[in-house]
Amino acid sequence: MLKVDVIEKGTVVDHIKAGKGAKVLKLMGIGEDYPYRVALMMHVPSKKTKEKDIVKIAERMITEKEANIIALISPGATINIIEEGKVKKKYTVDLPEKLEGNGICPNPNCITRSEKDVEQRFAKEDSNYRCHYCERVFKAEELV
Amino acid sequence: MDLISIRDLNKETVGEILDLANDVADGKKKPDLKGKIIATLFFEPSTRTKLSFQSAAMRTGMSDLDFLADLSSLKKGESFADTIKTVEGYADILVVRHKKEGSARLAADMSEKPVVNGGDGGNQHPTQTLIDLFSIRRMKGKIGELNVTLMGDLKHARTMRSLLYGLSMFGANVTLISPKGLEMDPEYIKEVEEKFKVKVKTKNEPEFRDADVLYVCRIQAERFADPYEAQSVMKKFRLMKSDLEGTKKELIILHPLPKINEIDAEIDKMPQAKYFEQAHYGVPLRIAVIDYVLRK
Numbered sequence: 001m002l003k004v005d006v007i008e009k010g011t012v013v014d015h016i017k018a019g020k021g022a023k024v025l026k027l028m029g030i031g032e033d034y035p036y037r038v039a040l041m042m043h044v045p046s047k048k049t050k051e052k053d054i055v056k057i058a059e060r061m062i063t064e065k066e067a068n069i070i071a072l073i074s075p076g077a078t079i080n081i082i083e084e085g086k087v088k089k090k091y092t093v094d095l096p097e098k099l100e101g102n103g104i105c106p107n108p109n110c111i112t113r114s115e116k117d118v119e120q121r122f123a124k125e126d127s128n129y130r131c132h133y134c135e136r137v138f139k140a141e142e143l144v
Numbered sequence: 145m146d147l148i149s150i151r152d153l154n155k156e157t158v159g160e161i162l163d164l165a166n167d168v169a170d171g172k173k174k175p176d177l178k179g180k181i182i183a184t185l186f187f188e189p190s191t192r193t194k195l196s197f198q199s200a201a202m203r204t205g206m207s208d209l210d211f212l213a214d215l216s217s218l219k220k221g222e223s224f225a226d227t228i229k230t231v232e233g234y235a236d237i238l239v240v241r242h243k244k245e246g247s248a249r250l251a252a253d254m255s256e257k258p259v260v261n262g263g264d265g266g267n268q269h270p271t272q273t274l275i276d277l278f279s280i281r282r283m284k285g286k287i288g289e290l291n292v293t294l295m296g297d298l299k300h301a302r303t304m305r306s307l308l309y310g311l312s313m314f315g316a317n318v319t320l321i322s323p324k325g326l327e328m329d330p331e332y333i334k335e336v337e338e339k340f341k342v343k344v345k346t347k348n349e350p351e352f353r354d355a356d357v358l359y360v361c362r363i364q365a366e367r368f369a370d371p372y373e374a375q376s377v378m379k380k381f382r383l384m385k386s387d388l389e390g391t392k393k394e395l396i397i398l399h400p401l402p403k404i405n406e407i408d409a410e411i412d413k414m415p416q417a418k419y420f421e422q423a424h425y426g427v428p429l430r431i432a433v434i435d436y437v438l439r440k
Contacts, residue, residue: 109265111246115224118250133246134267135149137331 004039010058012080021053072140103143110134145440146252149268165432175435178205183235185211187242196426258437273306279422288315293352295321296361298328312340319345
């Protein structure tokens, strides 16, 4: 049984879609120069989804914007905010109805890709997102 | 109001614009917009859209600010957004054409003045769609229940996607004919079918005997990797006089223009050829659009 120490303060993202844990770290800007403890567990057995990834990041509180982005690549992931060794706040991220200031339109001919300072905007349609500007529809994870 | 995408319009609004265009075309209404200024901001080339907007503006008494991209501060590196924010202070309505998709929406979001999309890359060209609907309704008396065939490169032509949307809004029976590999995105067809509860037929062969309206668009040779295939496909889909044998007597043929060689010149003289009349309807339709968006 794989065992990873608890963290005193930081963020645990659980129930990440298997294989996407490394991407969660990347999205949070956690790289090789991050000076605190980080754990990435991949393909961990899960009752709900057969397998999942988990990340634990010491001394780093996830922002709302980061949580919204994680929702795009892994809806259903659980965010745990840890303080003094205890879960202070816990919530599940899901695909938001609207995305404003988050995500990047993958259409290279979209005006948002060439014009500076344009806030990205998407509206959810079923489980996809339509760009407010170019009107094209993309899978949620394509926006990351 | 802004006019950016056919997706923003409902059947009632489209109907009001078409009714107004009809009255303008018949000389029953003549909007008086003297004292108003239109800015035609075309960041890429255009013949019909730009000239018909300018003609429409002149016929209502408006003045036109003609933006020439090559002679503007774009050459000094000014952004699209800054250009829009500047020009909105000089005019009452802005018509924008730009190669980037979503450019007109961005202009509308930034401008207090009404913005009309004159074509944004491969995305939308709503006034062309309105001209197409207007032409069909004026020539055939209705849109709903007509058999309308759209033929050509349906994958890349922006006008065809918007037109399918507009035709389906009015309940036309649409058939899409395109060479293999140049079919319209099936996801888009599905979206239209679900939204308007219609069934869209698709084919890869140029067969349109049951059509009331045949709408042709270009197939560009550069879309094919193999020049021989390009040549044979373009020949197969080139509309010849002989292709009209056995078609409905009252068939009308439309085309957004410019046409290059997808319709044989002999057809231009036939009564079915309505594409120049369709292009001329750009003026009354755009008079209606300018008047409508300035009032709403």
